[in-house]
Amino acid sequence: MDSRNIRLAVIPGDGIGTEVVAEGLKVLEAVGTKLEPTHYDLGAARYHRTGETLPDAVLEELRGYDAILLGAVGDPSVPPGVLERDLLLRLRFAFDHYVNLRPVKLFPGVPTPLAGSSADDIDMIVVREGTEGLYAGTGGVMRRGTPHEIATQESLNTAHGVERVVRYAFEKARSRPRKKLTLVHKTNVLTYAGDLWQRTVDRVAGEYPEVTTDYTHIDAASMFFVSRPERFDVVVTDNLFGDIITDLGAAIAGGIGLAASGNINPERTAPSMFEPVHGSAPDIAGQGKADPTATILSVAMLLDHLGLHAEAARVEQAVAADIAERRSGRSTHEIGDDITARVSG
Amino acid sequence: MDSRNIRLAVIPGDGIGTEVVAEGLKVLEAVGTKLEPTHYDLGAARYHRTGETLPDAVLEELRGYDAILLGAVGDPSVPPGVLERDLLLRLRFAFDHYVNLRPVKLFPGVPTPLAGSSADDIDMIVVREGTEGLYAGTGGVMRRGTPHEIATQESLNTAHGVERVVRYAFEKARSRPRKKLTLVHKTNVLTYAGDLWQRTVDRVAGEYPEVTTDYTHIDAASMFFVSRPERFDVVVTDNLFGDIITDLGAAIAGGIGLAASGNINPERTAPSMFEPVHGSAPDIAGQGKADPTATILSVAMLLDHLGLHAEAARVEQAVAADIAERRSGRSTHEIGDDITARVSG
Numbered sequence A, B: 001m002d003s004r005n006i007r008l009a010v011i012p013g014d015g016i017g018t019e020v021v022a023e024g025l026k027v028l029e030a031v032g033t034k035l036e037p038t039h040y041d042l043g044a045a046r047y048h049r050t051g052e053t054l055p056d057a058v059l060e061e062l063r064g065y066d067a068i069l070l071g072a073v074g075d076p077s078v079p080p081g082v083l084e085r086d087l088l089l090r091l092r093f094a095f096d097h098y099v100n101l102r103p104v105k106l107f108p109g110v111p112t113p114l115a116g117s118s119a120d121d122i123d124m125i126v127v128r129e130g131t132e133g134l135y136a137g138t139g140g141v142m143r144r145g146t147p148h149e150i151a152t153q154e155s156l157n158t159a160h161g162v163e164r165v166v167r168y169a170f171e172k173a174r175s176r177p178r179k180k181l182t183l184v185h186k187t188n189v190l191t192y193a194g195d196l197w198q199r200t201v202d203r204v205a206g207e208y209p210e211v212t213t214d215y216t217h218i219d220a221a222s223m224f225f226v227s228r229p230e231r232f233d234v235v236v237t238d239n240l241f242g243d244i245i246t247d248l249g250a251a252i253a254g255g256i257g258l259a260a261s262g263n264i265n266p267e268r269t270a271p272s273m274f275e276p277v278h279g280s281a282p283d284i285a286g287q288g289k290a291d292p293t294a295t296i297l298s299v300a301m302l303l304d305h306l307g308l309h310a311e312a313a314r315v316e317q318a319v320a321a322d323i324a325e326r327r328s329g330r331s332t333h334e335i336g337d338d339i340t341a342r343v344s345g
């Protein structure tokens, strides 16, 4: 089998998801893969038509692919949480995407909103845990709608779940020039979970003497992302803190239009899933205004994950070159075409 | 009784806490209050000496004061969470400080790290809930230290707790020129708690037709704090999201050295407590390097809370004037003296 043969499940999803995914696929073909894409119409439209978010049979079918490319999920016409929980989070959980990998990297030529920072200062990778914590969805409500209502949410953290993502983060840190790993948590308030995370990092650190580790509270880390982003190389953190800090990371690295992510199953017992960090942005959907770059960079991560390192590098370089000569006012298609041309050329 | 007579409990705490509180007290006296301060040596030193963090008798004594001025709490020699939980959070909970009020305001002349923003763009107030959520401290650990460990944290949210802070936020929003209130949460993942918060805001909004409300997820809000801070006027949010977003707010408004806060009991059934947002900063403690401005601005909030509005305004103006002519390299004392001189003069 030619390893450039990719059996790809495509979930464009909602809003701008469809638009950006189309450009991602263009680039995937242009870079020389033999693509066998199958589209799945999961998202708000299907939910309204059939009441289904992710039928079990579809979930099992998806399991057979090499990888999944996802656009974005979520629509104001659907109650908050339904598509997020039953589609996006269900996929992350079912396919054990315990590493949610989110580079925060300022490409040369991209204006950062930070006055004092340049591309050298903003180059980190956030390793966000993807299957536990407050995303477990446990909790409940009692006496809803009365003055005595109580609503709870539970953060579930296991030794198994924390250790595997921490190990992944140490491996990442070891492979980078600075070899630095920062745990971000809130150990002084979330004492049970924080203690598990901190002990795990301390223990695994013994196996990685070449990696420097430190710790920062999530509140201080949010401050440092803005005031001293150069402090960070690899960041490991839980699901919710990782969610927050990677949007902040996107902001300092030139905007959500450029932020890529991979939901990785490192043992490859199920397909990994690649998606832009941004959401479905219903306010600009259908207008050709969305920047597909985040999706195209997610495609580069997908290629890398499948072992197509040269192809991944070509896509990244094409994006970097496009960004360096960035002209404003281009449509979604035009940006996609420009990057595709560089990849093929 | 002269209302300028303030029975003040002072808890300098740890690290730079002692240094900044001394300057705050100087300003309080200079502005013309008749101060009766009583110092409490709570913090790491006492914990090591006696094993006590906050004895019940001291807690009851503190209840009798008009207000509390706190420096900072926390030291690396004490296990994470002990002083935070048993001293700082215990005070917030015992005295029902359900409003944690944190202005995010860029003073003219202060360099913000945001390239595109000016003082006009950054002027908001975060109303952080102070007594519930993940700060409740419930949760636990099982099979600690084994591969089967599980650690949980629970977020507790009540109709009572959410409604009172939401009402406070609406009142604040109504009193400001823009009259805008933004709920920040993560309703698409924390569906039980998010639903309670969103329903409460929607319901109370009916009583405040002049206030515009909107909603932003915590991840998007973190991004917007950096990319479009002018979006925000009054923000209402839960305890943990408020913790994170106010440190981020401090970063965009010129740094943690300027960020003030009040832990408010609006019904005045117990004393409110004022403290800088920054921590004890053990790395620079004892060197006269800490900026006391955040504490002095917290003193202004204290005066305001006690009804001494003219005095509060004088302190704020003195700080604004000092900042506008900011000379670098001043010590903690020098900054305190400079502001004191302006307040008296």
Ligand SMILES: CC(C)[C@H](C(=O)O)[C@@H](O)C(=O)O
Pocket: A073, A074, A084, A085, A088, A089, A243, A277, B188, B189, B219
């Ligand atoms: C849509 C939402 C459930 C999701 C998350 O919180 O993980 C998104 O914000 C993300 O970061 O991928």
Ligand SMILES: CC(C)[C@H](C(=O)O)[C@@H](O)C(=O)O
Pocket: A188, A189, A219, B073, B074, B084, B085, B088, B243, B277
């Ligand atoms: C010290 C810590 C417990 C505290 C908090 O998380 O509330 C601090 O970060 C703050 O913001 O006042």
